[in-house]
Amino acid sequence: MTLLAVERIKLRSTRSAWCCAALAVALTLTFAAMFAAGSATTAPVTVTSTQFGSGVGLLIVMVMATLAVTTEYRYGTIRATFVAAPRRTQVLLAKAAVVALISAVLGELCSFGSVAAAKLAVPTADLAIDTPFEWRAVAGTGLVFALAGTFAVAIGALVRHSAGAIALLIGYTQGAEQLVQFIPKAGPAIHHWLPFNVGNKFLTGDADPITANAHDGLPPSDATLGPWPALIYFAGFTALALGAALVTTAKRDA
Structure with missing residues (x-):
């Protein structure tokens, strides 16, 4: 519990964390309002369409999670942390837990x-959250944010350099997963199992019949798993990344 409290204080006292959190929520809500106002004249505003900007919020939260680790390496404060708490794996687990919780809260703030x-x-829009799909698309955002934040912590611990870790995250999530589809023959099949595409299936899969053709929210995932198995798959991939970070952190010099 002491480590959790320490990591919470560290994150709360870091300016970059507050800036990223505020930016994630502000941009997500701004995109939602602008998209709703712009599309209201041509198509009905739906619950799923309000989540148009959540991808931007997720990316910023992942940057925040990465900086929570790499900033300590940049300024050398991680050495003092490891001296005070020699069990490095416990330190990283505590940091991941705190970041996951904050990421989940930010995800819920962004979605709701x-x-x-x-x-x-658009005051006339019917945005009541009624169906299981709508609840999963909105309330489930916190779960995806928590897992993505944990994954970003793992990448930060593995790379230990802010620019490199952030570039790797952005390059993979925004570029590599999409470009894989262009590999002849095998590309689409590989894309079905890439982690963030699968994680997105939890939020976009099994849409309600009346909104199944509405691609105005998050881009629908083409993963073959169902929504809940997709979340478990994404969690497993995150656990593998965190496991690799734990082993590396325990063996490398600070």
Whole structure:
């Protein structure tokens, strides 16, 4: 519990964490309001369409999670942390737990806040969250943010350099997973099993019949797993990344 409290204080006292958190929520809600206002004249605003900007929020939260690790290596404070708590794996686990919790809270603020922002922009829109799919698409965002934040912590611990870790995350999530589809023959099959594509299936899979053709929210995933198995798969991939970070952190010099 002491390590958890220490990591919470560290993150709370870091300016970059506050800036990233504020930026993630602000941009996500702004995108939701703008998209709702812009599309209201041509198509009905739906609960899923309000989540249009959550991908941007997720990316910023992952940057925050990465900086929570790499900033300590940059300024050398990680050495003092490891002297005070020699069991390095416990330190990293505590940091991952704190970041996951904060990421989950930010995910819920982004998702439910987007619904509220769209409602303010288009007061006549019917944005009641009624169906299991709508609840999963909105409330489930916190789970995906938590796992993605944990994955970003692992990458930060493995790379230990802010620019390199952030570039790797952005390059993979925004580029590599999409470009894989262009590999002849095997590309689409590989893309079905890439972690962030699968994680997105939890939020976009098994859409309600009345909104199944509405591709105005998050881009639908083409993963073959169902929504809940997809979340478990994404969690497993995150656990593998964190496991690799734990082993590396325990063996390398600070």
